Amino acid sequence: MTKNIRISSGALLLGLLIIPPVFAKQYTVEQNNKMFIFNGSAASAINVKQGDEISFKNSDTVFHNIYSISDVMNFNLGAYGGGESASVVFNKVGTVKVKCAIHPRMFIDVKVEN
Ligand SMILES: [Cu+2]
Numbered sequence: 001m002t003k004n005i006r007i008s009s010g011a012l013l014l015g016l017l018i019i020p021p022v023f024a025k026q027y028t029v030e031q032n033n034k035m036f037i038f039n040g041s042a043a044s045a046i047n048v049k050q051g052d053e054i055s056f057k058n059s060d061t062v063f064h065n066i067y068s069i070s071d072v073m074n075f076n077l078g079a080y081g082g083g084e085s086a087s088v089v090f091n092k093v094g095t096v097k098v099k100c101a102i103h104p105r106m107f108i109d110v111k112v113e114n
Pocket residue numbers: 031034063064065100101102103106
């Protein structure tokens with residue numbers, strides 16, 4: 001779906017000032033067969049830039065609970081079922097070890113670079 005959004009130049013400038021990672025990207029990491037899938041393949045690590053966002057999409061029929069307890073950052077997306085997604089913005093540089101609280105064998109390292 002394409003949205004046409006009109007933004008005044010003043011509002012656009014304000015947005016640029018408020019949101020530092022202007023060129024932040026959005027990635028999707030799926031959970032499928034109780035594995036983390038990126039670009040169609042099982043992945044144990046992904047490289048992103050500071051400020052990028054990852055949408056963790058549950059493509060399984062079971063619940064997943066994506067979280068991280070890392071020196072770099074902590075988050076807990078809570079449990080969510082098949083077809084649902086939840087997103088995280090990676091604002092700090094370093095390796096964020098992401099796991100699933102329900103399936104201990106599921107992990108992916110998000111390597112956040114400057
Ligand atoms: Cu899981």
